[in-house]
Amino acid sequence: MSFLETKALSRRFGGLTAVDTVDFRLEAGEIRAVIGPNGAGKTTLVSMICGRLAPSDGTILFDGTEITHLPPWERVARGIVYTFQITSVFRNLSCFENVALAAQRALTLGKAPWHTVDSSALASSVTDALARVHLHERSDTPAANLPYGHQRLLEVAMSLALKPKLLVLDEPTQGLSEAEITDFCSLVREIAADATILLIEHNMDVVMELAERITVMSNGAILAEGTPAEITANAAVQQAYLGA
Amino acid sequence: MSLGPHLLLALMEGTVAAFVLALTALGLTLVFGVMRIVNVAHGEFFMLGAVFAWAFAHLVGNPALGFLVAVIASPIVVGGAALVIDRAILRRFNYQPEATIVATIGLLYIIQQLVLIFYGPDARSVEAPINFRVQLPWFGYSGYKLVVAGIAALLLLATWYGIAKTKLGLVMRATQFDSETAQAFGIPVDRVYAAVFALGAMLAAIAGVLIVPIKQAYYLMGLDPLLLSFIVVIIGGLGSLRGAIIAAFVIGISDGVISVFFSPNLSKILATLLVALVLIFRPEGLFGGKAR
Amino acid sequence: MDRHRSLAFHGGALALLFLLQFVLPPYHHTNFTSIMVLATYGIGYNILIGYTGLLSLGHAMFFAAGLYAAGLTVHYFNIDPISAFILGAAAALAFATAVGLVALRTTGVSFMIVTMMFAQACFLLILYFNQVTRGDEGLVLSGAARQIGGLSLTNPTFRYNLALALFTGALVLCYILIRSRVGRVLVAIRENEERVKMLGYHTFRYKLLALALSGLLSGAAGASYALMFGYVGATFASIEYSIFALLWVLLGGAGTVLGPIIGALLMFYLVEWTSEVTQSYRIVVGAALVLLTLFFPKGILGTLREKRLRWLP
Numbered sequence: 083m084s085f086l087e088t089k090a091l092s093r094r095f096g097g098l099t100a101v102d103t104v105d106f107r108l109e110a111g112e113i114r115a116v117i118g119p120n121g122a123g124k125t126t127l128v129s130m131i132c133g134r135l136a137p138s139d140g141t142i143l144f145d146g147t148e149i150t151h152l153p154p155w156e157r158v159a160r161g162i163v164y165t166f167q168i169t170s171v172f173r174n175l176s177c178f179e180n181v182a183l184a185a186q187r188a189l190t191l192g193k194a195p196w197h198t199v200d201s202s203a204l205a206s207s208v209t210d211a212l213a214r215v216h217l218h219e220r221s222d223t224p225a226a227n228l229p230y231g232h233q234r235l236l237e238v239a240m241s242l243a244l245k246p247k248l249l250v251l252d253e254p255t256q257g258l259s260e261a262e263i264t265d266f267c268s269l270v271r272e273i274a275a276d277a278t279i280l281l282i283e284h285n286m287d288v289v290m291e292l293a294e295r296i297t298v299m300s301n302g303a304i305l306a307e308g309t310p311a312e313i314t315a316n317a318a319v320q321q322a323y324l325g326a
Numbered sequence: 327m328s329l330g331p332h333l334l335l336a337l338m339e340g341t342v343a344a345f346v347l348a349l350t351a352l353g354l355t356l357v358f359g360v361m362r363i364v365n366v367a368h369g370e371f372f373m374l375g376a377v378f379a380w381a382f383a384h385l386v387g388n389p390a391l392g393f394l395v396a397v398i399a400s401p402i403v404v405g406g407a408a409l410v411i412d413r414a415i416l417r418r419f420n421y422q423p424e425a426t427i428v429a430t431i432g433l434l435y436i437i438q439q440l441v442l443i444f445y446g447p448d449a450r451s452v453e454a455p456i457n458f459r460v461q462l463p464w465f466g467y468s469g470y471k472l473v474v475a476g477i478a479a480l481l482l483l484a485t486w487y488g489i490a491k492t493k494l495g496l497v498m499r500a501t502q503f504d505s506e507t508a509q510a511f512g513i514p515v516d517r518v519y520a521a522v523f524a525l526g527a528m529l530a531a532i533a534g535v536l537i538v539p540i541k542q543a544y545y546l547m548g549l550d551p552l553l554l555s556f557i558v559v560i561i562g563g564l565g566s567l568r569g570a571i572i573a574a575f576v577i578g579i580s581d582g583v584i585s586v587f588f589s590p591n592l593s594k595i596l597a598t599l600l601v602a603l604v605l606i607f608r609p610e611g612l613f614g615g616k617a618r
Numbered sequence: 619m620d621r622h623r624s625l626a627f628h629g630g631a632l633a634l635l636f637l638l639q640f641v642l643p644p645y646h647h648t649n650f651t652s653i654m655v656l657a658t659y660g661i662g663y664n665i666l667i668g669y670t671g672l673l674s675l676g677h678a679m680f681f682a683a684g685l686y687a688a689g690l691t692v693h694y695f696n697i698d699p700i701s702a703f704i705l706g707a708a709a710a711l712a713f714a715t716a717v718g719l720v721a722l723r724t725t726g727v728s729f730m731i732v733t734m735m736f737a738q739a740c741f742l743l744i745l746y747f748n749q750v751t752r753g754d755e756g757l758v759l760s761g762a763a764r765q766i767g768g769l770s771l772t773n774p775t776f777r778y779n780l781a782l783a784l785f786t787g788a789l790v791l792c793y794i795l796i797r798s799r800v801g802r803v804l805v806a807i808r809e810n811e812e813r814v815k816m817l818g819y820h821t822f823r824y825k826l827l828a829l830a831l832s833g834l835l836s837g838a839a840g841a842s843y844a845l846m847f848g849y850v851g852a853t854f855a856s857i858e859y860s861i862f863a864l865l866w867v868l869l870g871g872a873g874t875v876l877g878p879i880i881g882a883l884l885m886f887y888l889v890e891w892t893s894e895v896t897q898s899y900r901i902v903v904g905a906a907l908v909l910l911t912l913f914f915p916k917g918i919l920g921t922l923r924e925k926r927l928r929w930l931p
Binding site for chain 3 (some may be wrong): 134153154158164166170171172175176186187188273
C-alpha cells in the first residue's frame with residue numbers, strides 16, 4: 083500500500099475537466115516532482131490532496147485511511163501540509179508570529195481546546211523552524227518588510243513548524259534568484275530526511291536536481307511517470323512538454 | 327368579507343407589493359453582482375424616489391401629468407445623485423467592500439437628514455394618476471395597483487432584456503465575470519461601475535415613485551424595503567438576478583398574506599426565520615453559485 | 619519593554635477614569651458612567667470586527683439580549699441585580715452562540731446582511747410582544763428593586779465605580795484574549811482565513827468563539843445599562859445601536875483595546891454638542907462614517923499605532 087494514493091480522482095469546473103480520473107501513487111520518503119504545461123491540472127490535483135478543493139469523483143487514501151472528504155485542518159493534523167504557490171504569509175504580522183501560528187497548532191494537535199501551550203516550548207519551536215530557513219535573525223520583522231525570496235522561505239518555515247509528514251510545495255522557486263534556488267534545493271533535501279515531498283515545479287533544473295521520480299501531467303491526466311532519466315528519454319513527454 | 331375573498335385580496339396586495347419589491351431587490355443584487363459591493367443606502371434611494379415623486383406631483387398639479395413627470399424625472403434625479411456618490415466616495419477607496427458598507431451607512435443618515443430638513447417629518451400622499459376601480463364580485467380593487475404591477479413587470483422584463491441581449495449588458499456581464507480582464511480588453515470598468523450603481527439606484531427610485539400613491543412619502547420609509555431586499559437577496563443568492571426575482575415573489579406574497587391576517591411585524595420575523603433555514607441548508611442561497 | 623509600555627498605557631487610562639470621578643461635575647459624571655458601559659459594548663463589538671475581521675451590523679441584538687434578560691426578570695420576578703446581571707450576560711452568550719451557528723455559515727458581506735436582518739427580527743419581536751416589553755415606550759425599573767447589599771444603583775458614586783469595574787473587566791479580558799494563542803489565530807483569520815485553514819485550524823470554531831465572547835461582553839453591557847439606569851426600551855435593539863458600536867470602534871481605531879472608549883467618548887459629546895446647535899445628529903453620524911472611510915480608515919489609535927506607538931495592542 084502506498085503512502086498516498088488517489089483512485090480515479092476527478093475535478094470538474096463547469097464543463098471543464100481539470101483533473102480526469104487520475105490514479106496517483108506516492109511512496110513514503112520520496113521526493114516527487116509533478117510537471118506539466120500550464121493548465122495540466124497540477125495545482126488542482128494537489129489542492130484536492132490537501133483539501134482546498136473537493137473532488138468531483140474518486141477517492142484519496144493517505145497512510146492507509148481514506149481522507150477524500152476530510153476538511154483541510156484534519157489533513158494538517160494527519161501531516162499533510164501545503165505551501166502556497168502565491169506567497170500568502172500574514173503580511174502585517176512579524177516572522178515570529180507567522181511561524182508561531184503554525185507551531186502552536188502542531189503543539190496542540192490532539193489536545194483539548196483549553197490545553198495551554200508552554201511559551202518557551204513554543205518559542206523554541208518557532209526559532210528552530212526559522213533557523214532552518216536562516217530567518218531566525220529576522221524574527222521581529224513584519225513579513226511584509228521581507229524581500230520576496232525571504233517571504234517564500236517564511237512560508238516554508240511555517241510549513242516546517244507544522245511537522246509535516248507530506249509536504250506539498252507548489253512552485254516554490256518561482257521568483258527566486260539563482261543563488262536562492264541553490265540554497266532552496268539543499269533545504270528541500272534536508273527536509274526530505276524526515277518528510278515525503280511532493281513538488282510542483284516549472285524550473286527543470288530544480289526538478290532534475292531534486293526529484294527521485296517525476297510525474298508528468300497533461301490535460302488533466304498523467305502522461306508519464308518515472309525516474310528523471312526515464313522522463314528525459316520519454317518520446318511522448320518530449321513531444322507534449324519538453325520539446326514544446 | 328368571508329375567508330375566500332379575503333385571501334384573494336391579500337394575495338392581490340401581496341403580488342403588487344412583490345412586484346415593487348422585485349424592482350428594489352433587483353437593483354441591490356445587480357449592484358452586488360457586478361461590483362461586489364452592498365449598498366446599505368439602497369432603501370434611501372427608494373425613499374428619495376418617493377419624495378421626489380411627491381415634489382414633482384406637487385409642482386405639476388395635475389395627478390396624471392404629475393405622475394408621468396415623476397416616473398421619468400425622479401429616477402433621473404436619483405440616478406444623478408448615485409453618480410455623484412460613486413465619483414465622490416465609492417471610487418476613492420476603490421469599492422473596497424467593508425469601506426463601502428460603512429460609507430453607505432453614513433450616506434443613509436445624511437440622506438435621511440437632508441430629506442428631513444428640506445421635506446420635513448410628515449408623511450405626505452400623492453393622488454393616484456388614475457382613479458378607476460376594478461369591480462370584483464366581492465370587493466372593488468384599485469386599478470392603480472394593477473398599473474403598478476404592470477409597469478414593474480415591464481421594467482423587470484426591460485432590465486432582463488438589457489442585461490441578456492444588449493451590448494451594454496454584455497459589457498456588464500464581462501465586468502462582473504472578471505473586471506481585470508475586462509479592463510485589459512478595453513472595457514471602461516470605471517464607467518460600467520458608475521452606470522451599474524446609478525441603474526441600481528434608479529430601479530429603487532422607480533419602485534419608490536410607484537409606491538407613493540399607495541403608501542405616502544416619508545423620510546424613514548427606506549428601512550423596510552432595504553431589509554426586505556436583504557432578505558430577498560440572501561434567500562435568492564447574493565448577485566443572482568433570477569434568485570432575487572423569485573425570492574421577491576415568495577417573500578412579497580407571503581408578506582402580504584401574513585400582514586393582512588396577522589401582523590406586518592410577525593411577517594418580517596417569519597421571513598427572517600426562513601432566511602435562517604435557507605442558510606442552514608444552502609449557505610450560498612437558493613440560486614447563488616459558490617463564491618469564486 | 620513594549621509589554622511594560624503597553625501595560626502602563628492601559629493601566630494609566632484606567633487610573634485616569636478612576637480619578638475623573640472626583641473632579642467631574644455631576645452631569646458629566648453620569649455621562650461618563652454611561653460611556654463606560656457603552657464602551658464595554660464597543661469592546662465586545664471590537665473583538666469581532668477589529669480582531670477577527672467580521673463585520674456585523676446586528677450587535678444591538680446582543681446588547682438588547684442582556685438588557686431585556688436582566689431588565690424583565692428584575693421587573694417581573696423581582697430578582698436581585700447580581701443574579702439579573704449574570705442572567706443577562708449568560709442569555710447574550712447563549713444567543714450569540716446560536717446566531718453564530720447560523721450566521722457564520724455565510725462569509726463576507728452576507729454575514730453583515732444576515733446579522734442586520736436577525737437584529738431587526740429581534741427588534742420586531744420586542745415590539746410584537748408589546749404587552750410584556752412595552753415596546754418603544756419601554757419599562758422603568760424601580761429604584762427599590764435595584765439594590766446591591768444595601769447600596770442603591772441610583773447612587774452616582776456606586777454606579778460610576780461599578781461601570782468602571784465592568785469596563786475594566788472587559789478591557790482586561792480583551793487584552794488577555796488578543797495576547798493569547800486564540801487571539802493570535804483570530805488576528806490571522808482577519809488577515810487571511812484561507813491560509814489559517816491550511817495551517818490546520820478549524821476556523822469556524824474560532825469565529826464562533828469570537829462571536830460568543832463578543833456577544834457576552836455586549837450582553838453584559840446591556841444588562842448593566844438596564845440595572846444602572848433603570849430603563850429597558852426597544853430603541854436599544856434598533857439598527858441605530860448596532861451602527862453606533864461600529865462608529866465608536868472605527869473612530870477610536872478598530873483592533874485597538876482602548877479604541878472603543880475613545881470613539882464612544884468623542885461621539886457622545888459630538889452628538890450632544892451638535893444637538894444643542896441643531897436637531898441634526900444624523901448628519902453628524904453620517905458625515906463621521908463617510909469621512910472616516912475616506913480619510914481616516916484606521917481611526918485614532920490605529921493611526922497613532924501606525925505612526926508612533928507600534929507596541930499598541
